[in-house]
Amino acid sequence: MSNVAQTTSLSLNSQLLPDDKGQVPDWVHLLPTSEGMVQTNDARGPYHVSDAEKIIAASFAEADRLPIDENHATDLAAPKGLPAPAHGWIISMQARADGIWGKVEWSDQGRALLAARAYRNLSPVIAVPLNGSKAVLSILRASLVNRPNFRGLASLNQETDDMSFQKTMAGVLGLSADASEADISTALTALKDNGATATTELQSQLGEIGTALGVADGGDVLAAAKVAKAGLGGETALQASVTELQAANTTLQTSLNALTTDRALDKATAFVTGEMEKGRMIPGPLKDHYISMHQQDPARVEKEINALPKMSGAIIPDVPPEHGGAISLNATELASKATVYQAEQAAAGNEISMSAAVHAVQEDRK
Structure with missing residues (x-):
């Protein structure tokens, strides 16, 4: 019922x-x-x-x-x-x-x-x-x-009816009407403890404010705050000071973000360019792509590029000479075709390494 x-x-x-x-x-x-x-x-x-x-x-x-x-x-x-x-x-x-x-x-x-x-x-x-x-x-x-x-x-x-008061207390404390005396006692104890904790936290915060205002322990923090307010020309001057500090902080944060971005760009460009100069088979069209990714996740991109094969011997010029009736591929073209071939094999369910892809492209050109 x-x-x-x-x-x-x-x-x-x-x-x-x-x-x-x-x-x-x-x-x-x-x-x-x-x-x-x-x-x-x-x-x-x-x-x-x-x-x-x-x-x-x-x-x-x-x-x-x-x-x-x-x-x-x-x-x-x-x-x-x-x-x-x-x-x-x-x-x-x-x-x-x-x-x-x-x-x-x-x-x-x-x-x-x-x-x-x-x-x-x-x-x-x-x-x-x-x-x-x-x-x-x-x-x-x-x-x-x-x-x-x-x-x-x-x-x-x-x-x-002793139970009527118990039910009233249970309702005030947010407990069910059939809450036992032990439940009510526990809730009252928690309420008391929470009040003590809140008081302690408030006293701690007042102590910190007092320290900032130069008030010794036990001093009148409220009086010091009023004096500080008056010294700043009242609430309007205080608000103006706060606004100025917030603007300065925003400018500083913007400059810091820009500096961080520039440093990340320099680091990414140096790494990708350096690997290409070492003969790492990075297709030219993907250079900017790797630089952009490196700024967001350097570790991931460096791991991926380090897994690419390097060209052995001298780098083939951009305009390769004819050799044995066939046109050789330069480094950029070879890497690009190998990358495409590797992606095609992966789509077909065949996982192959980049070196194997390069070899397959070279064999196909013969």
Whole structure:
């Protein structure tokens, strides 16, 4: 029942035990009614009973027997990890002229408690809507008590609801309504610790500001800040100084970025050009491409270029002479064709080295 709240402090005044000592009743008065009302000794009542049979059906909708514990242990002790044994089980209910009665199967301990007159009243735990309505929806369980609250019934609900404050605290702390006392305590401790941490951080920041203003430990940081503000000509002058500093910082950053870019370009150009002069087979059209890539990722480009083969012997001139009826390729053309051939082989699923690609191109030219 998502729209139902449990009430754990309803007590009825009907006498649970007969006058003869030692007798244990099989039927107990669970909910006393008079003209459809359940009167209480505190200000929470009266509660309304419009359909007793409907309440009985709802009570057993999710369980075929309802526990009878001691002093509301299920609601007060169990959430703290303490024992909450059942001393009896309500197995059925009847709607009578004076309210709802329940038939109980008592445990040996429950019978002993009643026979010894340890308890004289019974207190039901009822469910009511969360919207504030006083309509009784169902009986959830009952408890043996000696301090009744409901008028006209034997029940064990206390006149004050300790759980209401606990639920209020849980709501304030952002916890669920059924949060335990331990959960609330943990949340309060965390809140306290966070407050202490925030205070410590604030004190640390004030100390840093004081140091910047030349204030000794324990000095009035606020007064020093006011003096500094006045010395700068007020808020407008202070803002102007801040703006000037920000502009200078932007100019400096721009110059630094430009210097970094120029140095990267010089380094990339020197490396790629140097490798080409060493005979590294880098196609001329790819020179600028490698220089640009080197500025972004030097290590990657240097690794890739170092894997390219070098021409052995003298570099072939750009206009090669005829040799044996065939035209030889110069270094740039050979490297370019080898690169294209290597890419074609890779597309076909054949991975070959650059040296193998060069050899294949040379063989093809013969």
